[in-house]
Amino acid sequence: MENSTLPFYFNLTMFVNIGHYRFMAFTFCVLLYSFIVSANLLLIVVISQYRTLHQPMYMFVALLSANALYGSTGFFPRFLMDLLSDAHLISHPACFTQIYVIYTYACNELTILSVMAYDRYVAVCHPLHYHSKMTSKTVLMLSALVWIFPALIVAAVIFLSAQLPLCGNEIQKVFCANWNVVKLSCISTTNNNILGMVLTITTVFFPLFYVLYTYLRIVLVCWKKSAEFKSKVLQSCLPHLVSFIIYSITGFCDVALSRYSVEDINRFVAVVLSLEFVVIPPVLNPLVYGLKLPDIRRHILGLLICNK
Numbered sequence: 001m002e003n004s005t006l007p008f009y010f011n012l013t014m015f016v017n018i019g020h021y022r023f024m025a026f027t028f029c030v031l032l033y034s035f036i037v038s039a040n041l042l043l044i045v046v047i048s049q050y051r052t053l054h055q056p057m058y059m060f061v062a063l064l065s066a067n068a069l070y071g072s073t074g075f076f077p078r079f080l081m082d083l084l085s086d087a088h089l090i091s092h093p094a095c096f097t098q099i100y101v102i103y104t105y106a107c108n109e110l111t112i113l114s115v116m117a118y119d120r121y122v123a124v125c126h127p128l129h130y131h132s133k134m135t136s137k138t139v140l141m142l143s144a145l146v147w148i149f150p151a152l153i154v155a156a157v158i159f160l161s162a163q164l165p166l167c168g169n170e171i172q173k174v175f176c177a178n179w180n181v182v183k184l185s186c187i188s189t190t191n192n193n194i195l196g197m198v199l200t201i202t203t204v205f206f207p208l209f210y211v212l213y214t215y216l217r218i219v220l221v222c223w224k225k226s227a228e229f230k231s232k233v234l235q236s237c238l239p240h241l242v243s244f245i246i247y248s249i250t251g252f253c254d255v256a257l258s259r260y261s262v263e264d265i266n267r268f269v270a271v272v273l274s275l276e277f278v279v280i281p282p283v284l285n286p287l288v289y290g291l292k293l294p295d296i297r298r299h300i301l302g303l304l305i306c307n308k
Contacts, residue, residue, distance in 0.1 A: 009089040026083045033076040039286035040065035056134045060116045068282035071105025095176040107150030107203040114207035121214040239292040250276035
């Protein structure tokens with residue numbers, strides 16, 4: 001079949017008809033998006049404003065918040081429009097743009113978390129060399145790396161997908177996803193599958209195993225230390241560990257759902273599971289870091305009290 005015979009639009013088929021409840025859902029999602037933007041912006045402003053927070057750990061937290069703003073902005077505006085619409089059609093360019101933003105957000109999240117794990121590993125396991133290893137130049141280089149590498153490899157994946165002749169236009173999601181587009185192909189997708197596997201290994205499995213390795217080393221170092229030392233390590237590492245676990249679980253739910261037949265699952269449950277990784281981390285990360293890290297919490301309270 002020729003690609004030119006197909007409509008210029010994809011149809012997002014996973015939207016549930018909730019009737020008049022759509023306005024309630026729309027209001028809830030607007031409030032949720034407003035909270036994500038406000039909380040993450042507050043975290044970025046506090047970290048950038050106070051010089052005492054100009055340390056690698058806090059700079060990476062700001063990077064995590066910036067990525068949350070990037071990913072949620074790539075998802076929520078379009079999703080809010082679809083909630084109020086009876087038709088859920090999206091043009092090919094808009095669909096591939098959304099895929100690019102959401103996939104780079106997802107890859108950025110894991111690479112940032114792996115860089116934060118390296119920072120905690122050096123701080124705990126090599127404290128005397130921390131300032132010589134985590135210099136401003138190193139932090140800048142790592143920050144650039146976590147954005148540039150995913151951007152390049154995701155662009156390559158989407159470029160290949162955009163070249164495929166398609167034999168359909170229905171995407172069983174509430175947002176565009178690369179695997180759902182590739183499944184519509186009329187021809188073999190071997191090259192797409194290979195590049196997709198490279199993307200998965202380099203931006204998912206490598207960071208995943210690296211984070212697990214660094215925390216194993218941290219646990220071994222803490223094993224024979226004093227209770228006070230363990231308490232300090234736990235205080236600085238717990239927020240990162242919580243963020244990593246939350247993102248791993250929500251990401252796994254979406255990946256598992258994309259490989260499963262959605263017809264066998266309740267549609268509402270399928271929608272909730274597919275939205276977790278673009279909603280839960282951006283909501284919880286500012287709460288975890290803002291409440292659990294004493295320095296950030298103190299400066300947030302100070303900023304709010306001064307403004308009041």
